[in-house]
Amino acid sequence: MFTNVIRRCFVPCLIRRSLSIVSNNSTVSSSPIRICVIGSGPAGFYLTQNLLKLSQTIPTTIDIIEKAPVPFGLVRYGVAPDHPEVKNVINTFTKIAEHERVRFIGNIHIGKTIGLKELQEFYHIIVLAYGSSVERNLHIPGETTLENVFSAKDFVGWYNGVPDNAQLRPQLNHTDQAIIIGMGNVALDCARMLLSSIDDLAKTDITDIALDTLRQSRIRHVILVARRGPMQVSFTIKELRELTKLNGVQSMLNKEDFNQIDQIMIDKLERPRKRLTELMLKTARTKQSQNNAERFWYLKFWRRPKQLNGKTLVESVDFEHTESVANGDFSDPNLSVQPNGTIETIPCGLVIKSIGYYGVQIDPWLPFDTERGIIRNRQYRIDDRPGFYCTGWIGRGARGVIAETTTESHTVAKRIMEDVEQGHLTNLHDVKSGGDGLIALAKSRQIRCISYEDWKKLDAHETNLGHTKGKPREKILNIQKMLELTAS
Ligand code: FAD
Ligand code: NAP
Numbered sequence: 001m002f003t004n005v006i007r008r009c010f011v012p013c014l015i016r017r018s019l020s021i022v023s024n025n026s027t028v029s030s031s032p033i034r035i036c037v038i039g040s041g042p043a044g045f046y047l048t049q050n051l052l053k054l055s056q057t058i059p060t061t062i063d064i065i066e067k068a069p070v071p072f073g074l075v076r077y078g079v080a081p082d083h084p085e086v087k088n089v090i091n092t093f094t095k096i097a098e099h100e101r102v103r104f105i106g107n108i109h110i111g112k113t114i115g116l117k118e119l120q121e122f123y124h125i126i127v128l129a130y131g132s133s134v135e136r137n138l139h140i141p142g143e144t145t146l147e148n149v150f151s152a153k154d155f156v157g158w159y160n161g162v163p164d165n166a167q168l169r170p171q172l173n174h175t176d177q178a179i180i181i182g183m184g185n186v187a188l189d190c191a192r193m194l195l196s197s198i199d200d201l202a203k204t205d206i207t208d209i210a211l212d213t214l215r216q217s218r219i220r221h222v223i224l225v226a227r228r229g230p231m232q233v234s235f236t237i238k239e240l241r242e243l244t245k246l247n248g249v250q251s252m253l254n255k256e257d258f259n260q261i262d263q264i265m266i267d268k269l270e271r272p273r274k275r276l277t278e279l280m281l282k283t284a285r286t287k288q289s290q291n292n293a294e295r296f297w298y299l300k301f302w303r304r305p306k307q308l309n310g311k312t313l314v315e316s317v318d319f320e321h322t323e324s325v326a327n328g329d330f331s332d333p334n335l336s337v338q339p340n341g342t343i344e345t346i347p348c349g350l351v352i353k354s355i356g357y358y359g360v361q362i363d364p365w366l367p368f369d370t371e372r373g374i375i376r377n378r379q380y381r382i383d384d385r386p387g388f389y390c391t392g393w394i395g396r397g398a399r400g401v402i403a404e405t406t407t408e409s410h411t412v413a414k415r416i417m418e419d420v421e422q423g424h425l426t427n428l429h430d431v432k433s434g435g436d437g438l439i440a441l442a443k444s445r446q447i448r449c450i451s452y453e454d455w456k457k458l459d460a461h462e463t464n465l466g467h468t469k470g471k472p473r474e475k476i477l478n479i480q481k482m483l484e485l486t487a488s
Contacts, residue, residue: 032059033420034434036119038110039129040066041073042405043392045093047127048102050413055101058420062102063123063435067109069450069482070458071097073131075402076475077162080189081204082196084472089402097452103435106450107483111362113447114438120387122437124428125416128366128375128382128390132357132398138181142308143353147171149314152186152354159193159210161475163482166209171313172217175349179317181305182354183226184234188243190352191222195249195295205466205473222297223346227304227322230257230280231269231331237276243297244283250293253284257301260330269331300346304339308351316347357398372397380412387425389416454486461485 035051037044048062070076072090079086097104108114110130119126135151143149148171150158157165178194180187193201198215206214226233244251258281266277280299303319310316321344322337324330358373367376367383374397375382375390382388391412392405419425439449458476466473476482 031431032061032434033125033428034061034063034123034432035125035127035416036063036065036123036434036438037127037129038065039073039131039392039394040064040068040071040093040104040106041129041131041392042075042089042402043131043394043409044073044127044129045071045089045096046406046409047129047391047412049092049096050409051416052096052099052101054413054417055420058417060101061434063438064097064102064104065108065110065438066104066106066450067112067130069107069479069486070455071104071106071452077160078156079160080156080192081159081201081206082192084204086402094452104450104452104455105435105438106455107448108438108442113445114442116363117365118441119438122433122435122441124387124425124430124432125420126388127412127416128362128388128394129392130359130362130394132359132373132393134358134360134373135353136356136358138305138353138355140305140307142310142314146308146310146314146351147312148175148349149308149351150353152180152182152190152352153357155190155193155352156186159206159214161205161207161477163477163479166207166477170213170350172213172219172350174218174313176218177221177223177348178219178350178352179346179348180222180224180352180354181317182356183224183299184354184356185236185239186356187224187352187354188235188239190354191224191297192243192246194219194222195243195246195297197247200247203470205471205475207475207477208469209477219350220295222295223300223348224298225300225303225305225317225319225346227302228335228337229260229301229324229330230299231261231265231273231277232333232335233276233280233299235276237272237279240276240279240283244279246295248292249295249297251283252296252298253280254299255281255284257299258284265331273333302337303344304337306343309345313349314351315349316345317351319344319346357393359394359398380415381419387427448483448487450483450486457488458482458485 037048044064048064051062075087075089096102110116135153154165154168158168180190201211266274302322304322305317306320307318308314320339321342323340325336325338328335361368369376375394377390377395380389380391380395382390391409442449462473462475
């Protein structure tokens with residue numbers, strides 16, 4: 001009832017405002033709805049694209065605010081260098097960033113250099129799309145004290161040129177065995193980087209530093225370890241297939257690990273899980289005959305890490321063997337496990353913990369679920385904070401591929417524009433200055449904002465540098481240098 005009253009008064013008013021703006025042809029002097037999206041990963045860009053589509057008749061501007069001096073989030077800093085086709089989404093993102101109603105504002109760290117609540121002075125609507133930037137931990141002895149133990153987040157950041165990870169310096173030349181804990185797609189990415197031929201990697205946008213270190217690598221055996229069974233792995237078929245097809249690399253799956261899985265069980269699975277399980281089975285059953293194999297990868301199931309051992313560098317990991325709780329169904333994705341008392345020590349000289357990411361609360365005022373690492377929200381509306389929304393990993397947790405972000409962004413944009421049109425947002429009559437106000441505030445704090453045009457200068461520099469080396473790009477690893485290049 002109340003909603004309907006507001007709707008009756010507000011929508012015509014909004015449309016009148018929009019008409020007057022259109023007829024005066026002066027969107028600058030009137031006050032459009034100012035939206036800001038925090039985070040320039042896939043979630044931020046696809047949401048902006050959908051907001052543009054749905055706000056064609058309502059004067060609206062959208063600013064994408066990014067803490068890094070460069071856009072694209074995990075598309076630049078997560079997606080593996082040997083997956084260039086995935087990075088093609090950057091072409092779409094560029095069109096979005098260059099739209100007349102969109103402005104990219106980089107090098108603004110919300111919650112650090114500019115407060116979240118300060119944004120309310122400049123924007124009517126604030127969408128949080130800042131992803132999940134922190135790694136999960138095992139909380140076991142040796143994890144933080146021993147050398148050559150890395151989170152996948154840092155290892156990925158190292159080979160992908162994240163400035164904070166430039167000094168990681170993994171030692172790959174003193175050991176021939178690496179353990180990766182976890183069996184998700186990030187674990188497979190890390191395994192592929194350790195096992196791929198240098199000639200193949202040299203043609204990608206992997207950093208020169210990582211390439212040189214991998215060139216010296218003596219690692220021949222990569223063991224991926226999961227605490228549950230083969231039917232609970234979280235990697236997907238395309239990524240598994242890539243690993244089975246690497247040149248000079250042999251899959252060492254153990255067919256006994258699949259004894260408990262029969263055809264009846266497989267036939268009941270949903271198609272993606274069915275095909276994945278069949279590929280694992282086929283790989284395990286096919287006698288490997290890569291005579292020229294120089295490197296090997298293994299899947300070890302039902303093992304939970306208990307302790308990392310070593311003096312300075314990691315030398316081995318103790319695993320507790322696990323089994324399903326109360327005769328659980330082996331195909332149950334939620335299967336629970338418990339330790340059975342057996343301890344196994346697996347030697348290694350490198351450990352990568354690939355057990356997932358989670359999000360952080362960038363402002364104490366933001367309702368946050370610390371357990372799950374997500375902003376508390378009801379269907380993308382942030383609890384008790386009208387005008388605030390979330391999308392992408394920070395709203396749903398660190399899972400899902402870029403395509404899922406695309407699908408979700410339709411719904412989020414629709415929800416926001418419904419709230420606009422149905423009068424749920426009471427501040428829309430206020431005049432807000434949007435990016436102009438934000439940039440002025442940043443300037444007063446000696447923060448240099450990076451525009452999309454600025455980024456394109458750095459982009460050109462990186463691609464030119466890469467081309468001289470036969471690579472698509474050589475990323476700049478130093479923030480100061482990045483800022484200089486965007487200014488030149
Ligand atoms: P992000 O991509 O993380 O974007 C969040 C953005 O917010 C970042 O740019 C960040 O710098 C910015 N930000 C964070 N905090 C702040 C702040 N306080 N102020 C301002 N800005 C901030 N999916 C695929 O489909 N194919 C793949 O090959 C693939 N490979 C992947 C590899 C790895 C290692 C990982 C971790 C994921 C991969 N994914 C892949 C999944 C894909 O990257 C995610 O689905 C997607 O990036 C999530 O989008 P997002 O926008 O929510 O988060
Ligand atoms: P993930 O898919 O959630 O995998 C995490 C792995 O860590 C699981 O095997 C999990 O096992 C294990 N794990 C979690 N906590 C553990 C603990 N305490 N001890 C031992 N093992 C633990 O996460 P991710 O690999 O980081 O990937 C994140 C998302 O990005 C996924 O949706 C992924 O598909 C996507 N991604 C996609 C691509 C691609 O498309 N090419 C590439 C990279 C990433 P349990 O199941 O037992 O918890």
